[in-house]
Amino acid sequence: MSDDPSSGEEGAPEGGPESTVRARALSWLDRLAEASATERLLISTSALVLSVVIGFFLVLAAGRMTTCDAAATTYLGVGFCYDPITVYDKLFLGAFGNLLANPLNGQFATTLSEATVLVFTGLAVAVAFRAGVFNIGGQGQMVLGALATAVIVFAVSPLVSGVVGTLLLVPFGLLVGAVVGGVYGAIPGALKAYADANEVITTIMLNFVATSVALYLVQDHFKDPESFANQTRTLPEYALFPKLVFPERASVSLYATAFAVVLALAIAYLLTRTSVGYDIRTSGLQPDAAEYGGVDAARTVVTSMALSGAIAGLGGAVYALMVLGNFQTGVPDYGFDGITVSILAGNNPVGVLGAALLFGVLKSGSIVVDVSTSVPPELVGVLRGLIVLFVAMPEFFRMIGKRLNLGDGVDGRGPAATDGGESE
Template sequence: MSDWRERADASLDWLVDTSAVQRILVSLTSLAFAVLLGTVLVFVSGFVADCTDPFILLPGVGYGCYNPVEMYGTMFTGAFGSLTALGRTLQETTLLLFTGLSVAVAFRAGLFNIGTQGQLVLGALGAALTVLTLGERVPGNVLGALVVIPAGVVVGALVGGAWGAIPGVMKAYADAHEVITTIMLNFVATGIAFWAVQNHVGNLESDSVQTHAIPEIARLPASISGARFSIYALVGALAIAVAIYLLYTRTVLGYELRTSGIQETAAEYGGVNAKRNVVTSMTLSGALGGIAGAVYVMMVQYRWQAGIPALGFDGVAVSILASNNPLGVIPAALLFGGMKSGSVAVDLSLGVPNELVEVLRGLIILFIAMPEFFRALGKRAGYGAGGEAE
C-alpha cells in the first residue's frame, strides 16, 4: 500500500510541476487515447445496429454498420472541410470563447461560476430588446449600425454583470456557496426571460416564445458565405482573452482578484478588500456571459428565442480544458467548436445515432480534461514544488 501511495504522490508531484510543453504533450496523448477508445466503441456498436449497407462482415459475429475511420473523417470534414464548414466551426468557437472566458475569470479568482448560462440568457434578452428599440430610431446605414451593435453588446454585458453580481454578493457577505446560488439562478433567469417574452416583450403573434426579429443594422455581418459567423465577433473575443490574461498577470487589480477568492483572510491582512473583489470577479464573469448572449442574438439567432443552447455549460468544460488560462481558452474553444459542427455532419451524412456521437465528444472532453482536473486537485492539495502534501 505504501508503494502505491508513493507512486501516486510522485505522479501528482510531476503532474503539478509539468511545463507548458509537457501539458500539451499530455493533452495530445489523452486525445489519442480518446480517439482509440472511441474507434473501438463505434466499431462494436455497429454490430448491434440495423443498416442496409454494412461496411464489414465478420464470420460468426455478423455485419458491422459503422466505419470508425469514415466517421472521424466526416467529423473533420464537417468541421474544416469547406469554407462554409469552417464558418460554422468559427461561429461555435466565438460563442464558446466568451462563455469559456466567463467561467475562467471566476476560476482564476478561486470561484466556480456555474451561472454563465443564466447570465447569457438574460444578456441576450437585454441586447435583443435594446437593438429592437434603437433600430427604430437610428438611420438604417453604417452609422446606425455603429450605434446599435455596440449598445447591444454593452447592455448585454451590464445585464449579465448585474446577474453575476448577485451570487458574488451572497458569497462575499453571506458566505453562500456560489455553486449552489449560480445553479439556482440559472433556473430563475430562464424563467424570468421566458415569462417576459411570452407575456410582455415578445412577438405575441408567433406560436413560439420569441421576440421580433432584430433589424438588419443590428446583425453582425457574415464573413463566410453559408454561415452567420462574423470575424468582428471573433476578433473581439480574442482581444478580450488577451486583455483578461494581461489583467490577471500584469496588473495589481488582477493580483488582488486572484488572492481575494483563493485566500480571503490573507488578502484582507494584506490590505485588500476581499469581499469587494469577490463581487467584482463574479460581476466581470457575468458580464462576459452577457456579451456571449448579445453576440448569440446579433450573430446567430437574430432574435431572442426560448431554447438557447447550453453554451454556458459548455464554457465550463472549455475553461477546465484550458486550465482556466484565458489564452488557453482559445484552442480549447476551437476544439469544442470543431467537435460540435463536425458532429452535425456525422449525424446527417452517416446516420450514426446522435447519442453515439455525443458519447464520442464526451470521451474526448473527459480524456483531455481529466489530467488538468487532477493537476488542479493536486495543486490545491499541496503537491508539486510549490507546496507540500500532507
C-alpha cells in the first residue's frame, strides 16, 4: 500500500464539491425519511401555502396579459383581469357549496362523490407500493369491475326487490367488482413474479386492453337499446346505494363513503397488525431479507397485486352503484388520479382519506371556478397541478429516503413502521 499522503486514508470520503453535495442530499433525504407525523404535516402545510402563493402571482400575471372590459381587482394601482382571492375562494370553499344554507347542496355532494371513489383507487395504489410493486393498472381494474358489477347485478336484480334487494344486491355488486378487479390485477402480478415482466409496462398495457374490451362488450352485447350512448341498462333503484340524507339526484351515498373509510382502516390494520401485512411490507422494503426469512416473494407479489386490483374493482363497483346507476364507457381517470392520491398520502392507508378529500375538493372546486369566473380552464388546471405537485413532492422524496435507508429493518419502529405505527 502506498505511503503517499495524497492517497488519503482508507475509508475517508472522496473530496470535491460533487461528493459534498451528494452527502448533503443523502443527509437531507435521511432526515426527511425519519420525519415525525407532526413534522410531515407541517411540511405538507408549508408546501400547500407556498403553492398558493406562487399560484397567486401566476393568476395575477395571467390577468395582466389578458384583455378585459373591466379589471376584476387592483393591486398597487394596477388592474388585473383575474382576482386570485376569488379564484382560490371558489376553488377551495366553492367545492363545499353553501353549507350553512343547505348542507346537502349538490356541490358538496359532488365533492364527497369524487373523494369516495378516489379513496378506493388511492388505496389500491398504496397497497401495491407497500409491496414494492407499481400498480399503474388501477384504471383498467376499475373499469372492468364497474362493467361486471353493472351487468351481473342487472341480470340478477329481477330475483329480489325492495329493501331485501338492496341488502343483497349492493354487497353482491361489491363482491363482483372486487373479484373481477382482483383477477385482473393478479395477471400483471403473476407476470412480474414468474416471468420477471415489468409491472409498470404490463399494467399500462392492460389498461388499454380493459378499456377496449369494455367498449366492445357494451357496444355489441350489453348496450341499452333505448339509449344512443354507449352504456348498459339502468339498474333498478333498489340495487343502488341508498342516498340516505342526500337527495335522490345526488351522486353520493354516505353508506359508500362510510364503507370507504372502514376499508381504509381495515387495510391499515392488515398492513400493520397481520402476518400478511408483514410479508407485504418486508417484501416491499427488503425483498432479499424477506425471502431469506421465509417469505415467498413471488406469492407475495401476486397477492399484493390481486388485493390492489380487488380494491380498484371495488372502486368501480361503487362508481356503478353510487354515481352512474349503470356502466358507461369513458370512465374518468380515477385510476390514474389514485396514483397521485397515494403519493400525497405517503402510501399510508389512513392518509389516503385526507388526500382523497383534498383531491376531491380540487376537482369539484375547479368546476365552480370554470362556471362562476372568467378564468380559463387551462389556468385552473395549472393551479391544481401546482398544489398537487408541491404537496406531493415532500412525500415523494421521503419515499426515496426510506428506500435508501433500510438499516433499521422492519420491526414496527424502523422505516417500515414510523408515524405512530403506520409506515410510509
